[in-house]
Amino acid sequence: MKHTLAVLVENKSGVLARVAGLFARRGYNIDSLAVGVTENPEISRMTIVVRGDDRVLEQVSKQLNKLIDVIKVSDLPSEESVERELALFKVAADASTRPAIMQLVDVFRANIIDVSKRSLIIEITGDEEKINAMESLLRDFGILEMCRTGRIAMSRGLKSVVYEDEG
């Protein structure tokens, strides 16, 4: 079972190492981890996808919460959240295959961001399934290189993962 955690942390050096180290030494499996700054420049937001049952999830959240630099940990159930990741695919393409690939790109509402005689780079955002589907279709043409950002996620509606100063 995969869970998506939104983790607000102090935007300081070494915090990522602390969080990643916690996962490593306690034997929790991180599927992906994406980090970026939030609307408050002092605070970063990590989106961590972790695999495990509810007990594992509970321990992960509690252990994360113990870190002094961790401000807030929220579980984002997929049915109540929007989830996105960004992927870049470099695909083998020549004059004969290019139109077919471009058609696919259209259907997936992806973008072509680089063209050369023998390759294309495609940018796509979407949930994991969409990117997986794109990947499997592109595989037939020959994927030369691929990179994915890992998931980021946000609660739907007004519910937010933000830090509110109690003081």
Added chain:
Amino acid sequence: MSGNRITGAKAIIESLRKEGVDIIFGYPGGAILPTYDALFDSDIRHILVRHEQSAAHAADGYARATGKVGVCMATSGPGATNLITGIANAYMDSVPLVVFTGQVPRPLIGNDAFQEVDIKGITMPITKHSYLVQDASEIPKIIKEAFYIASTGRPGPVLIDLPKDVTTEEIEFEYPAEVNLRGYRPKLMGNEQQIKRAALAIAKAERPVIYVGGGAIISNAAEEVRALAEKIMAPVATTLMGIGVFPEDHPLALHMLGMHGTKYANYAVQESDLLIAIGVRFDDRVTGKVDSFAPEAKIIHIDIDPAEIGKNVRVDIPIVGDCKHVLQSLLKYVDRCRSERWIERIKQWKREFPLQYEYSDAVIKPQYVVERIHKACKDAIIVTEVGQNQMWAAQFFTYTEPRTFISPGGLGPMGYGFPAAIGAKLGRPDKTVFDIAGDGSFQMNSHELATAVKSNVPVIVAILNNGYLGMVRQWQELFFCRRYSETCIEGSVDFVKLAEAYGALGLRAERPSEVDDVIEEALRANRPTVIDFVCDPEENVFPMVPAGASINEMLEG
């Protein structure tokens, strides 16, 4: 502008004074020199150990004996890495420490400079929090935070890495009045609803057991634990870390539970219908096989660290909060539970299965030594090393007060006891302090005799000398067909001469009839003393739950 400009190093010492620190355990070296230079002018006492590991252990012993934050200091690189065992040990046992390490100057960091090591990175898994000071102006704030983090919530070690050039820079010194950490707000009060649920469960219980650990000592909840036990009439088992929180001469005392716990404690836990776990973490040495631990019991778990709840065992009623506060609230709602028959049953078990050993006239039994130390000095602080000595010290001394049994529970480093005893004695000079040691453990840090003598710290090391790494040998005997691979250390050193070489008093007892005399002589001497008790080489610690078995499946001698 106050115009109060001082160096970073002076700011460190000034901050420590603001925190009320009166003693530091440490060892100087290049990168920490400016700090030592500032220390030279201060009235803070510095104890020069002979190995940095001992600085951390001594600060730890000081912290456990006093309840204050222990402070230790070392230089960069090897000085810092030598602290690691002590830091890890303090982390496992939730001991408040603030650890200062020197670091190479900022421009050299990351260049593999002489005596450079990424100590913050290395110690990340074994500290509660850590800092690399990037700017001298941060020093007062960081030290304020470090002491706060180390000593509140679930205590633990906090490391501050000090680049040398940071300590020579001048800053405007102002010590912050308060700490504000948005990611750290320990919860002291338990949830009232949960406390009421716990009270209801207690009211329904017929076979309750209170299982109490180090967390109750840390929160100074001894009085509340006792009040709860007496009010609801429940027997009390303690973990190794919890020894002393409940008087062992009390009729409701079950003594220690777990791997080397008493039979009656383990039986009681296994047959209980309600387990009230207070400041414990369900360590594997306590639970044995988790699946069959207290199978019929509803479990109430009170702990300040939410991550401990549900970590190892399922919990029915979790209460997050400081033990003392939670128990004070709980006491308002509880009454005596229907435990009359249960108490009778336990009395029966206690009569049937007392802790015992076979006394001998001819050869000294280690258990006898511990009993005689108790007889001679009932209110001593007992510090232990690790292994058989530790278990006998836990089993055969009768502890009646918290902070009188100091033992490395989680990490179990041999060599802890002696430096920790030095720290404990410096923290509690009014108390007699024994280090109950094995001949193996003592040799891991016996060079600290120099520290004890030079700093005039009159601790008594009682070596239960059996010529073996006793606990390892015991495991080899029981589980490895008596193949004593590398555990015989007989004749490794003459401990009396070793003591004398350092200027300490060395004593030896070879027969049971000599035991009392040497203890008396050591007590009278009031100076660092080593007593070599030449003991039965193949005595074992019993009862014993083999690793992986249920705790009621105990081996007997």
